[in-house]
Amino acid sequence: MRTIRGVGASSGIAIGEIAVRGDAGRAVERRLIDDPTAEVARFRAARDAAVTQLGRLRDRVEDEFGDDKASLFDAHRMMLRDPGYTAGIEKLITSEGVNAEFAVDAVAERFAAMFAAMDDSYMRARAADVRDVSRRVIDVLEGGSGDMAGGGGSHGDDGRHIILAEDLAPSETVRLDRSAVLGFVTAGGSANSHTAILARTMGLPAVIGIGDAFDTADDGHVAVIDGTSGMVVIDPDEATLAEYRGRKAKYEDHLRLLRELKGRSTETRDGRKIRLYANIGRPSDVTAALANDAEGIGLFRSEFLYLESEDWPTEEFQFEAYRQVARRMGDRPVIIRTLDIGADKRVGYFDLEHEDNPALGYRAIRICLTRPEIFRVQLRALLRASAYGNIAIMLPMITSVQEVRDAKRIIEETKEELRGEHIGFNEHIRMGIMIETPASVIMADELAAEADFFSIGTNDLTQYTLACDRQNPNLGRFADPHSPAVLRMIRMAVEAAHRHGIWCGICGELGADPSLTDLFLEIGIDELSVPPAGILPLRGAIRSSTVIRDSPVIRNGAPDPS
Incomplete structure (x- = not known):
């Protein structure tokens, strides 16, 4: 049995097998291009396609969770249209003659680093949003469909599992199949992030910020996650399992009573x-x-x-x-x-x-x-x-x-x-x-x-x-x-x-x-x-x-x- 302490991002207790999710943050190749003007046009087309994708995602989220949560993707679309963001990418393409994918990735990291350095935790959490929208543009440039959710395989007798990932973007989180996902644990992240907010809306227990305790070898192992305390237990013994099953039952009964009070x-x-x-x-x-x-x-x-x-x-x-x-x-x-x-x-x-x-x-x-x-x-x-x-x-x-x-x-x-x-x-x-x-x-x-x-x-x-x-x-x-x-x-x-x-x-x-x-x-x-x-x-x-x-x-x- 191994115990990990992270940050509780979404209340609730989940018990199940771990499905490790591959890191979406793959390296982006830097290439020199012959026609910067054409490359800028290629970037703009990809950006516009990404904005359209986010519009469809917004409509889906509004139907399921309401306008409040859908407004997140309005903010993401505004990020893609931000003059400073766009100008930075186009300048890098034209001044250094590099491919659009590399320019988007480089500018995204610059903006993300700026947010991450801020004192306020809410603003620090916006770094993940910049990376999310930029990853979407890169996906379009590389010929992707815009479905960036992916997901772990089927684990456990009923196919339900706990996702373990380096991080999850808001657009990935909202696409999680709640019939298959019990909750998630991430190495990075913030309790103020839109990913955490969406987890709370979706009723998914979540623990973030476990850092170096992230281990892909945990794939398939049984885990308990407590989204209130931020505790993760890998391979719990029978006494620990019994304790958390009791807590889970009490928490779900508490939620039922609270729903009755709304x-x-x-x-x-x-x-x-x-x-x-x-x-x-x-x-x-x-x-x-x-x-x-x-x-x-x-x-x-x-x-x-x-x-x-x-x-x-x-x-x-x-x-x-x-x-x-x-x-x-x-x-x-x-x-x-x-x-x-x-x-x-x-x-x-x-x-x-x-x-x-x-x-x-x-x-x-x-x-x-x-x-x-x-x-x-x-x-x-x-x-x-x-x-x-x-x-x-x-x-x-x-x-x-x-x-x-x-x-x-x-x-x-x-x-x-x-x-x-x-x-x-x-x-x-x-x-x-x-x-x-x-x-x-x-x-x-x-x-x-x-x-x-x-x-x-x-x-x-x-x-x-x-x-x-x-x-x-x-x-x-x-x-x-x-x-x-x-x-x-x-x-x-x-x-x-x-x-x-x-x-x-x-x-x-x-x-x-x-x-x-x-x-x-x-x-x-x-x-x-x-x-x-x-x-x-x-x-x-x-x-x-x-x-x-x-x-x-x-x-x-x-x-x-x-």
């Missing part, structure tokens, strides 16, 4: 309704929110648009991101937190000075109010996007009424600018406040008079209430989010909100803590916003709870109590 209302046994929203950081995260039946977006961390940019994100760039999320969510609320840079989230082009204690320093609303030129760009984008969906604005790190009034003044001035330019927006857009400092709790009655809703950020509220740096690993035993002081702060904020007829939710990590669900219901929390994967389990916990209390009367766009 589309069901989030309400307690005694009829008290709670809104269950998702926390996201990027527009692409909406896919997971919708897949898990989120009733809205309770926290869109807009700072990721800044963290993932090498320069100031423009108004147009932000507008498109916010509009995309609003459109995909339809009528469901989308609460977008304004810029929360500073503390542990540093961006080089902000030129922020070094601070000995950045958690207590120049961050979030303090930057927005002292550098309003930054704030106005974001507000213009947010307001413009509000014409396309149910967007609300949320202000972070509030400590005083004056901060809220100053922010509201800038919002109103920005609205007036847009009116003067005849640009539409939601004139009645809601504005909420994050409760994440003791000052905001103490001032909650006065703040509630200025806001349409509260959302409690329990991570920072715990840090500031207990005076414990959340980044300091030595303070784990002291930074207890279950502290009575923290829970009392939460109760005070909820009560103040309800006294003034507004709703109060939680968007911090405590919202997904099942040990506190009953307490939050008893306190009177109106909304919980959690990571997408936590939505359905939390709905199950709420539906099994009974809370004897009257639902609060609330106003100003609160979660619908009916």
Whole structure:
């Protein structure tokens, strides 16, 4: 028995024989050609054929998995049409007189290396997409049919097997025969890759990133893969097999229960309704929110648009991101937190000075109010996007009424600018406040008079209430989010909100803590916003709870109590 640890990319357990898949990344021959102009034309024809193939693949994926997943192949087609990508290939053909296959492969590796060197894991994962689309063009140039899926042979008594491969491209993954494939393990890959996303959509357990543990000699051996923990066991003994068979049965029963909860209302046994929203950081995260039946977006961390940019994100760039999320969510609320840079989230082009204690320093609303030129760009984008969906604005790190009034003044001035330019927006857009400092709790009655809703950020509220740096690993035993002081702060904020007829939710990590669900219901929390994967389990916990209390009367766009 041999145990390998990788990265869990798609939950679930698979038990079966391994089918090793040959590496699709074969070497591309470099040849000198006599007619660069003809070779460029040959490349363009192959590229156009690849775009057509991706269009057919998109239609197939849309029929089976829906438009959300199919949009991946729209992105792949855009990659093939990218001017920089195309120009790089054509320049290499003409300047060095090389064959189109070699030029495509060389430029693809250059682009892939650029993505792979980025700090953000999501952007690093795009390297696989560049290689995938380029491999498709090369396949066309070499006379292939465009069917790049291939696959292992028939293993096991029922012909079902676990694929073991160096890597799998998204276009290969979506073509896997789910009647024959139990799951897959790859040497490379990323949990943020489109391959991993498709595996989750297809319900295929997957473990990625096993690296040098990849061994073609494992072909035909029995294996267990755990897509949740990232564990792979080759040639398991009987005790291990029995353990994983039991886990697999429990997991499948859990999935069955969760499927039953999709589309069901989030309400307690005694009829008290709670809104269950998702926390996201990027527009692409909406896919997971919708897949898990989120009733809205309770926290869109807009700072990721800044963290993932090498320069100031423009108004147009932000507008498109916010509009995309609003459109995909339809009528469901989308609460977008304004810029929360500073503390542990540093961006080089902000030129922020070094601070000995950045958690207590120049961050979030303090930057927005002292550098309003930054704030106005974001507000213009947010307001413009509000014409396309149910967007609300949320202000972070509030400590005083004056901060809220100053922010509201800038919002109103920005609205007036847009009116003067005849640009539409939601004139009645809601504005909420994050409760994440003791000052905001103490001032909650006065703040509630200025806001349409509260959302409690329990991570920072715990840090500031207990005076414990959340980044300091030595303070784990002291930074207890279950502290009575923290829970009392939460109760005070909820009560103040309800006294003034507004709703109060939680968007911090405590919202997904099942040990506190009953307490939050008893306190009177109106909304919980959690990571997408936590939505359905939390709905199950709420539906099994009974809370004897009257639902609060609330106003100003609160979660619908009916």
